[in-house]
Amino acid sequence: MKRIGMRNLKTAIAVFLCIIITRKLNVSDSPFYACIAAVICMQSSVFETFKTGKNRMIGTFIGALIGFLFALIQPGNAMLVAVGIILLIYVCNVLGYNKSISIACIVFIAIMVNLTDKTPLFYSTYRLIETFIGILIAVLVNYFIYPPKYLDNLHQLRLDIINALNKLSHEKLFDNKDVDLSTLNKQISALENLMKSYIEEIIPKKNTSNKIADLQKVLKLSKKAYSHLFMLNSLNSVCFLNEKNLLKAKLLFGINEQASTSSNSDLDIVYNYHIENLFNILETLKSSYENN
Numbered sequence: 414m415k416r417i418g419m420r421n422l423k424t425a426i427a428v429f430l431c432i433i434i435t436r437k438l439n440v441s442d443s444p445f446y447a448c449i450a451a452v453i454c455m456q457s458s459v460f461e462t463f464k465t466g467k468n469r470m471i472g473t474f475i476g477a478l479i480g481f482l483f484a485l486i487q488p489g490n491a492m493l494v495a496v497g498i499i500l501l502i503y504v505c506n507v508l509g510y511n512k513s514i515s516i517a518c519i520v521f522i523a524i525m526v527n528l529t530d531k532t533p534l535f536y537s538t539y540r541l542i543e544t545f546i547g548i549l550i551a552v553l554v555n556y557f558i559y560p561p562k563y564l565d566n567l568h569q570l571r572l573d574i575i576n577a578l579n580k581l582s583h584e585k586l587f588d589n590k591d592v593d594l595s596t597l598n599k600q601i602s603a604l605e606n607l608m609k610s611y612i613e614e615i616i617p618k619k620n621t622s623n624k625i626a627d628l629q630k631v632l633k634l635s636k637k638a639y640s641h642l643f644m645l646n647s648l649n650s651v652c653f654l655n656e657k658n659l660l661k662a663k664l665l666f667g668i669n670e671q672a673s674t675s676s677n678s679d680l681d682i683v684y685n686y687h688i689e690n691l692f693n694i695l696e697t698l699k700s701s702y703e704n705n
Contacts (some may be wrong), residue, residue, distance in 0.1 A: 419559050420457060427451040427554045431547050440542055446523075450547025453516075455555060460613045462555045466548035472513030473544040475504060476520030477537040484524055484533035494525050520544075563611040564621070567628055570604045574635050575698045581642055582691055583666050586654070591646045594639060601635050608632065631701060638694045641687040652684035661692045 428448045435444035450473075454466040483497045501521055505514045520540055524533065577600060581592045608628055654662060 420455060423554050423558055424452055424455040426558065427455055427547075427551045430550050430554065434550065435543065435546060438546075440539065440546065444543070446540055446543035447547035447550070450544045451551040451554075454548050454551040458561055458610050458614055459552065459555045460610065462552050466552060468510065468512045469516050470544060470548055471510050472505070472516035473520050473541055475508075475510070475513065476501060476517035477524065477540050479504070479517075480521040480524030481533045481537040483521075484536075488525055488533065490525075494522065497521050497525065561610075561614075563607065563614065564624065567604065567607055567611065570600060570607065571628065571631050572702065574600050574604060574631070575695075575702055578635070578638050578642075578695060578698065579665075582695060585642065585645055586662060586666065586688075589651055592642065594642055594646070597635075597639060597642075601632070601639060604628075604632055604635070627701060631698060634694050634698055638691055638698075641691040641694070644687050645684065645691075648680060648684055650680050652681050654688065655681070655685045658685050658688045658692065661689075661696075665692060665695060 428451055431447040431451050432444045435447050440447075450466070450469055454462050454469060456462045456465055479497055479501055483493050487493055498518055498521065501517050502514055505511055505517055510517075523540065524536055527536075574597070577597045581594070581597060584590075584592050608625070612625065
């Protein structure tokens, strides 16, 4: 049975707090908009939560402003609603806030269609306040409650990549056939994306510059190793290790073979060039991991 994730639990906590806080503050009759903001803004990282919240706040402000102006003319008018939607999308695109378009339209429609006994200014202002409360709660919950363990995940990804490179290199040497690089490619992409999220993260990072530099080095070497394996796959011929690479293969994988007399062919030279570089990368990655 799949366990309940932390993002799931943190979203529920944020919604719970939105309901309690909006009721205590008597912000409005319903905490609906605050809860929706909290659900949408709760992301896998504090930075992503903040960025999503910013886009939502901008969209809410634009939608509330135009909704307020159009509601002064005639709330509920279908033609005005249609014209307002066109104007909203145009304004958001011109200002570069295309990720805020959906929420801007939702807020605008809410003001134009739901306005009953409240004034346009009152209704628009309270939509802004509720949205802000929901965003603030989502950011705070994500910041203080079980923040993402980036370094643990990064170190695990690094180990997975090193193991994958060793396994693929071993298969290439013994089987001398194409190896599947798709999983390795996904792992390298995951490491790159997670590093980007960690560097951008709002959570304070103390004394981690050396760790980040080391992980960036691992990422760079992993990409080079992938390239060498890709090139080895493209050599559609049986190739042989030279004496230098045989010695390294014995140290890395414990194989015990003799160098082939055919190792001076053009393909063997290219093959051994990529193997040598791949072995150097494996040694560097292994040393880097053992020193951390």
